[in-house]
Amino acid sequence: MSRQHIISLLLENEAGALSRVAGLFSARAYNIESLTVAPTQDITLSRLTLVTVGSDETVEQIKKQLNKLIDVVKLIDLSESFSLERELVLVKVKKNDAIVQKIEALEGDSLARITDETDGYLIIELSGETIWLNEFLSSLENELIEVVRTGVIGLSRGERALTL
Amino acid sequence: MELSGGEIVIQSLKDEGVEFVFGYPGGCVLHIYDAIFKQKDVQHVLVRHEQGATHAADGYARSSGKPGVVLVTSGPGATNAVTGIATAYMDSIPMVVITGQVPRPVIGTDAFQEVDTVGITRPCVKHNFLVKDVADIAVTMKKAFFLATSGRPGPVVVDIPKDITDPAIKVPYHYPEEVSMRSYKPTVSGNIGQTRKAVKLIQAANRPVIYSGGGVILGEASAELTQLCHTLNFPVTQTLMGLGAFPGTDPMSMGMLGMHGTYEANMAMHDSDLIIAIGARFDDRVTGKIAEFCPHAKIIHIDVDPASISKTINVDVPIVGQVKPILLDMLAQLESLNETFDRARIGDWWNQIEEWRAVDGMAYDKTTGTIKPQYVIEQMYKVTKGEAFVTSDVGQHQMFAAQYYPFDKPRRWINSGGLGTMGFGLPAAMGVKFAHPDADVACVTGEGSIQMCLQELSTMLQYDTPVKIINLNNGYLGMVRQWQEFTYKSRYSHSYMDALPDFKKLAEAYGHVGMQITKKEDVEPALREAFAMKDRTVFLDFLTDREENVYPMIQSGKAHNDMVMAPSSKYKKESS
Numbered sequence: 001m002s003r004q005h006i007i008s009l010l011l012e013n014e015a016g017a018l019s020r021v022a023g024l025f026s027a028r029a030y031n032i033e034s035l036t037v038a039p040t041q042d043i044t045l046s047r048l049t050l051v052t053v054g055s056d057e058t059v060e061q062i063k064k065q066l067n068k069l070i071d072v073v074k075l076i077d078l079s080e081s082f083s084l085e086r087e088l089v090l091v092k093v094k095k096n097d098a099i100v101q102k103i104e105a106l107e108g109d110s111l112a113r114i115t116d117e118t119d120g121y122l123i124i125e126l127s128g129e130t131i132w133l134n135e136f137l138s139s140l141e142n143e144l145i146e147v148v149r150t151g152v153i154g155l156s157r158g159e160r161a162l163t164l
Numbered sequence: 165m166e167l168s169g170g171e172i173v174i175q176s177l178k179d180e181g182v183e184f185v186f187g188y189p190g191g192c193v194l195h196i197y198d199a200i201f202k203q204k205d206v207q208h209v210l211v212r213h214e215q216g217a218t219h220a221a222d223g224y225a226r227s228s229g230k231p232g233v234v235l236v237t238s239g240p241g242a243t244n245a246v247t248g249i250a251t252a253y254m255d256s257i258p259m260v261v262i263t264g265q266v267p268r269p270v271i272g273t274d275a276f277q278e279v280d281t282v283g284i285t286r287p288c289v290k291h292n293f294l295v296k297d298v299a300d301i302a303v304t305m306k307k308a309f310f311l312a313t314s315g316r317p318g319p320v321v322v323d324i325p326k327d328i329t330d331p332a333i334k335v336p337y338h339y340p341e342e343v344s345m346r347s348y349k350p351t352v353s354g355n356i357g358q359t360r361k362a363v364k365l366i367q368a369a370n371r372p373v374i375y376s377g378g379g380v381i382l383g384e385a386s387a388e389l390t391q392l393c394h395t396l397n398f399p400v401t402q403t404l405m406g407l408g409a410f411p412g413t414d415p416m417s418m419g420m421l422g423m424h425g426t427y428e429a430n431m432a433m434h435d436s437d438l439i440i441a442i443g444a445r446f447d448d449r450v451t452g453k454i455a456e457f458c459p460h461a462k463i464i465h466i467d468v469d470p471a472s473i474s475k476t477i478n479v480d481v482p483i484v485g486q487v488k489p490i491l492l493d494m495l496a497q498l499e500s501l502n503e504t505f506d507r508a509r510i511g512d513w514w515n516q517i518e519e520w521r522a523v524d525g526m527a528y529d530k531t532t533g534t535i536k537p538q539y540v541i542e543q544m545y546k547v548t549k550g551e552a553f554v555t556s557d558v559g560q561h562q563m564f565a566a567q568y569y570p571f572d573k574p575r576r577w578i579n580s581g582g583l584g585t586m587g588f589g590l591p592a593a594m595g596v597k598f599a600h601p602d603a604d605v606a607c608v609t610g611e612g613s614i615q616m617c618l619q620e621l622s623t624m625l626q627y628d629t630p631v632k633i634i635n636l637n638n639g640y641l642g643m644v645r646q647w648q649e650f651t652y653k654s655r656y657s658h659s660y661m662d663a664l665p666d667f668k669k670l671a672e673a674y675g676h677v678g679m680q681i682t683k684k685e686d687v688e689p690a691l692r693e694a695f696a697m698k699d700r701t702v703f704l705d706f707l708t709d710r711e712e713n714v715y716p717m718i719q720s721g722k723a724h725n726d727m728v729m730a731p732s733s734k735y736k737k738e739s740s
Contacts, residue, residue, distance in 0.1 A: 064473075070345070
């Protein structure tokens with residue numbers, strides 16, 4: 001049975017490290033739904049978070065193959081523990097009252113806000129769990145001009161942490 | 165000591181104890197070649213094609229256990245080396261490949277002889293480096309050797325831009341004694357609890373099979389494997405890569421398993437209730453149809469690479485670590501049991517195996533007057549007393565060599581098992597000869613494969629590395645033809661070889677001895693004559709039976725108990 005896994009890893013901050021991870025997925029025909037990478041406070045390390053879908057056996061193999069890459073220092077499967085996941089989305093729409101009301105209704109949850117208004121066009125900034133974002137975006141389906149997503153990042157809750 | 169980048173490359177090799185570098189010069193490695201010229205400790209071997217360099221280094225590594233070293237230039241030098249790098253990667257062979265790169269300021273500008281070597285080789289190396297600073301060369305070389313030779317071995321590429329090897333720029337040289345990498349900590353000893361579970365399964369087994377692979381040879385654990393087999397009196401089958409780890413002539417050996425494995429090995433796997441996989445990776449040529457693989461068996465799997473565990477076949481007791489310490493641990497636990505594991509304990513199982521063995525599934529027609537390829541290998545076994553190092557190319561001849569030349573020692577059988585690289589055999593044989601100058605070395609090949617790296621005949625003359633080339637010449641790309649016979653109703657699409665060279669004359673043109681053997685009765689005398697010429701490379705062109713097949717054969721997608729058997733075997737007589 002296939003399900004979604006969020007895998008987060010610490011990667012040596014070396015040229016080509018990202019291509020080793022991306023290359024592994026294409027070479028072994030694994031799914032990759034999103035991938036996001038950025039430096040950490042430790043300048044020698046990057047943190048990469050990816051979302052993949054596969055059976056337990058496949059995901060187990062993905063994790064083993066990732067761990068085998070010399071540039072991968074440490075890895076955590078956020079889906080195996082109680083974790084928090086977030087994704088940031090920017091959406092461009094033409095301004096209308098219905099949309100403004102819809103966003104203003106959400107603002108109390110700090111999940112959505114109008115970040116820019118230029119020449120009658122709005123940029124809406126949304127953050128939250130992927131499922132909620134997908135639902136929200138489909139509710140605006142006919143209004144969407146442009147959408148950009150960061151891909152999922154996450155942390156495990158409580159004491160568990162991905163550190164050296 | 166202050167050295168230039170080029171000198172650091174060579175000094176690092178010296179400090180690493182490297183004897184031979186197989187290479188080919190070119191623009192981006194000229195500074196390094198100048199450093200080679202000025203010293204005598206590291207001997208450079210000038211090949212005729214970079215693919216030959218990688219295969220020769222590979223043959224050297226496989227036969228000696230030491231890492232092979234290659235030096236090639238940028239661009240085409242690096243791309244020509246790729247097939248050999250991929251060959252070593254698939255068989256986990258330790259190798260360090262130094263490639264020249266264009267100077268740093270022009271990287272990315274499509275400079276002359278520029279390719280993205282790190283990008284091109286990334287999927288077929290254990291790791292690769294692009295060195296960007298002359299001060300990093302020594303430590304990168306150390307890391308390269310450490311990675312290549314530890315854990316599950318493999319090739320490592322070190323790409324060095326020309327400008328950091330400039331003789332005018334000198335930096336202090338220090339070669340680290342050892343190096344540690346926070347992201348790379350290969351497992352050594354296995355989990356004792358897992359070994360205990362394995363021993364419990366061993367105690368309960370009625371129809372056990374030991375299935376051992378190339379990892380036993382890479383892990384230098386042949387003695388421990390042999391001791392385990394003799395302690396347990398369990399039947400043993402070995403993969404193509406594992407042949408020689410356990411003596412092939414031992415009565416407990418069932419020979420090779422898989423696509424062209426013996427009848428007894430494949431039937432035993434299918435009916436087994438316990439598989440003990442040791443340094444083997446359940447390759448598709450071994451397993452056949454996954455869904456019907458060893459349907460009744462519990463599986464113990466010992467492997468140094470955690471990613472090999474349950475990759476294609478789910479195992480019951482995985483033990484991750486080096487084969488040798490794990491087997492020693494297992495032997496100690498077995499000894500403390502005070503239990504007798506004699507042959508009688510699994511007497512019924514052995515009786516069944518002997519019945520299968522008696523079928524003689526790979527028997528061939530010995531009455532015909534034509535030269536059967538199997539006959540040539542048998543005679544070669546006799547003439548070399550089973551002591552030769554045998555390399556092979558890829559195809560029918562490779563399978564005949566694996567089937568008819570039982571190896572009693574590890575590192576004697578050298579072939580491209582994983583990638584299946586035609587052209588491997590001849591340069592590999594040359595590499596073996598550098599590691600073992602006094603040994604008999606034979607390259608078993610065919611008229612198709614031999615033409616893929618033939619140019620190394622010239623290198624072999626230059627460096628005086630005499631080998632015996634056993635060319636099983638049937639005028640067909642034999643294995644392709646066999647598949648076409650079995651699955652394409654004998655539509656032999658482009659599997660023939662027309663306009664073949666006169667191999668005898670060709671060998672002579674390269675300064676070697678050439679022979680053509682057309683009669684069965686001449687096979688043995690020709691082999692005796694050739695192997696008696698210790699200081700000459702001899703090309704023996706055997707014109708063999710044109711349409712002989714390799715049997716038994718598990719066709720693609722079939723299970724172990726579903727084999728096409730040799731027409732000459734007793735199997736046919738029983739069933740018809």
